[in-house]
Amino acid sequence: MSKEITSRAQDYSQWYNDLILKSGLADYSAVRGCMVIKPYGFALWENMR
Secondary structure, three states, X not given: OOOXXXXXXXXXXXXXXXXXHHXXXXXXXXXXXXXXXXXXXXXXXXXXX
16 A cells, blocks of 8 residues: 555546545455445445435
8 A cells, every 4th residue: 555645637546545545434355356345434435325
C-alpha cells in the first residue's frame, strides 16, 4: 500500500482504492481481488442505497 493518496487525475481507480483503505472503510481480504467492507463502511453503503 502506498504512503500517499494517488492523484485523482493521474489514476482514478487507484485514487478511489487509496481513499477507501486510508479511511478505514474497507480492507483487503485473503481472497485475491476482493475487499472486505468494515462495519462503518457498510453503514455508509446502506445509507447511500
